[in-house]
Amino acid sequence: MSKLQPVRGTHDLLPDEYRRFAHVVGAARDVARLYGYREMATPIFEFTELFARGIGETTDVVSKEMYTFKDRGDESLTLRPEYTAGICRAFIFNGELTQQLPLKVFAAGPMFRYERPQKGRQRQFHQIDIEVLGAPEPGADIEVISVAADILDRLGILERCVLKINSLGDPECRAVYRKVLVDYYSRHLDKLSEDSRSRLQRNPLRILDSKDESDKAINVGAPSFADHLNQVSRDFFAAVQDGLTAAGIAFELDPTLVRGLDYYTHTAFEFVTTHIGAQGTVLGGGRYDGLIAELGGPPTAGIGWAGGIERLMMLCNEPAAEPRPVVIAPLGAAAEAKALGIARALRRQGIAVEQDYRGNMKRRLQRANKINARAAIIIGDDELAKGVAQLKDFDSGEQREVALDALASALKG
RNA sequence: GCGGCCGUAGCUCAGUUGGUUAGAGCGCCAGAUUGUGAUUCUGGAUGUCGCCGGUUCAAUUCCGGUCGGCCGCCCCA
Incomplete structure (x- = not known):
């Protein structure tokens, strides 16, 4: 670990x-x-x-x-x-x-x-x-x-x-101001915090921003940069x-x-x-x-x-949700092979399609739900024979038969 | 670099005044018959209790160290 x-x-x-x-x-x-x-x-x-x-x-x-x-x-x-x-x-x-x-x-x-x-x-x-x-x-x-x-x-x-x-x-007026500031703090060296003393040579302007109470008191009387611009x-x-x-x-x-x-x-x-x-x-x-x-x-x-x-x-708040994909859920070896081509054709039209590598219908739909898919394209031997697919909408739960070549327009509309 | 708090399942946390098999919720997994999710029901697994060492008959619990996170300082984005 x-x-x-x-x-x-x-x-x-x-x-x-x-x-x-x-x-x-x-x-x-x-x-x-x-x-x-x-x-x-x-x-x-x-x-x-x-x-x-x-x-x-x-x-x-x-x-x-x-x-x-x-x-x-x-x-x-x-x-x-x-x-x-x-x-x-x-x-x-x-x-x-x-x-x-x-x-x-x-x-x-x-x-x-x-x-x-x-x-x-x-x-x-x-x-x-x-x-x-x-x-x-x-x-x-x-x-x-x-x-x-x-x-x-x-x-x-x-x-x-x-x-x-x-x-x-x-650079010119900064150098002048820096000198004025160092002179001022040098006169109050005993009351400066340890941090600020080390800042005095390295970065005296930082002391102006100190959170130390003793420093704050000294800062009240410190010369201001505005007057030296x-x-x-x-x-x-x-x-x-x-x-x-x-x-x-x-x-x-x-x-x-x-x-x-x-x-x-x-x-x-x-x-x-x-x-x-x-x-x-x-x-x-x-x-x-x-x-x-x-x-x-x-x-x-x-x-x-x-x-x-x-x-x-x-x-920042959550970015807008990503577009929800469609899942293609084939049943059987023939449908699985066919689905590869269908999915690719849909993706070429800009539709996000995911296809699982394994699983029966239940498992595939479960996974579809888990990835927040909007719909599933279901293809088995029956659909294959007729040249159609079942298109299931996950929000409404409704399912209808769609011709394979009409899938893209059905999913876009 | 300085000071302080914290570290238990994937997540959020409870717990042990040191003592058999460390818990909950969520999540996860499996079932509720043949090609249908989410909801519901039933069942299951969670884990070197951050790591190393010490004290002790016994440590997840106490002590030390270490690693990591968080809070403040410092600094900066």
């Missing part, structure tokens, strides 16, 4: 659950397509260097959560912990992608992070992802958030989520907010919203919910104008987000 257990933080997606998984991805894919985003995929592992440089050496994700290993050629590889770096790498590497900007892509797939699992947090988890490269305008921020809102809406969960946005400014950043953030309002997308300003990946600039946003436990961020992202240059590409603006498929699954 213990040997057959999946690795901690991973799990099997059984058919019922996979159906909901596919429902989430399908909805996202459909909406993304409506906005002109094209789907693509990048490898599940990359050179470790890509993530170390892209995400930031000091971030939690890079410093303690990556699945990194050496392959047989002694290369250091890492299972991707997020999608953005890989897509930016592909953008830089594949010149054709740089020819028509902005590039708008949709992607989905597994991500890997060595974290302590709990509800909504696995070591292998799955994300849907949207990126726009080569668009420095606030219109891209607005659009990308709009795609997200529409996906959540299509899944029926938008009203259970709140959109929080913040501006992290450009330069004019460019201020204008940009205002344009994003105006656009969201114009698009009819509700949002809340959250000055404590700080994303943990180094590459973010300007807009940061999250759709959060209180319905699925502590891991309430269902989708989040932001702008990363410096990332592509940092990775060695041509200076190119970027913005995007990732959504946690498992978290979205927890929140």
Whole structure:
């Protein structure tokens, strides 16, 4: 038993659950397509260097959560912990992608992070992802958030989520603010929690969001980022907010919203919910104008987000039931052989038909009922001789005789 | 990485103040005569009581470890 257990933080997606998984991805894919985003995929592992440089050496994700290993050629590889770096790498590497900007892509797939699992947090988890490269305008921020809102809406969960946005400014004013903040906290070092003291150099903006009571008290007097945004950043953030309002997308300003990946600039946003436990961020992202240059590409603006498929699954209601199949139930060797051809002809017309491999009439109808079939086509020697079948409707229980060549229209009507 | 709770049939759970064959509901399987489901009735099987070790005459029950899940922190999707 213990040997057959999946690795901690991973799990099997059984058919019922996979159906909901596919429902989430399908909805996202459909909406993304409506906005002109094209789907693509990048490898599940990359050179470790890509993530170390892209995400930031000091971030939690890079410093303690990556699945990194050496392959047989002694290369250091890492299972991707997020999608953005890989897509930016592909953008830089594949010149054709740089020819028509902005590039708008949709992607989905597994991500890997060595974290302590709990509800909504696995070591292998799955994300849907949207990126726009080569668009420095606030219109891209607005659009990308709009795609997200529409996906959540299509899944029926938008009203259970709140959109929080913040501006992290450009590198210039962020550096200034960071310094001001570090100075402020340094003056209150003795009252800071242990967590926050370690955050002070690594990611001081995080302290603003601390849940520690003592930290909260200090935060009351902390300098605010809004006061330190330069004019460019201020204008940009205002344009994003105006656009969201114009698009009819509700949002809340959250000055404590700080994303943990180094590459973010300007807009940061999250759709959060209180319905699925502590891991309430269902989708989040932001702008990363410096990332592509940092990775060695041509200076190119970027913005995007990732959504946690498992978290979205927890929140959304059951997808529409699948179409009910028809079961073909032959009796005897001759009918069984004939049924194979009949079933195939019906499937070619788009009718879902299932045929058991064994069993008498009772067993076949029992199984038909179990798989929620809508009808059964019953064929024995008598029917074979007359070129007909008994068509039994499971909901009404009624059964009637139908000519074999009229089966398709009878089942469609 | 830190703190806490939990682990009994496929599922949801009860139970043993340590003591013969560990239970229920749902589900599953088989029957209620010849080629007809679901409903009803009758019968049946569920299981190393997560795993390893310790204490004990005796452990599923107590203790330790381990694996896994969950809750909070951290972090994030």
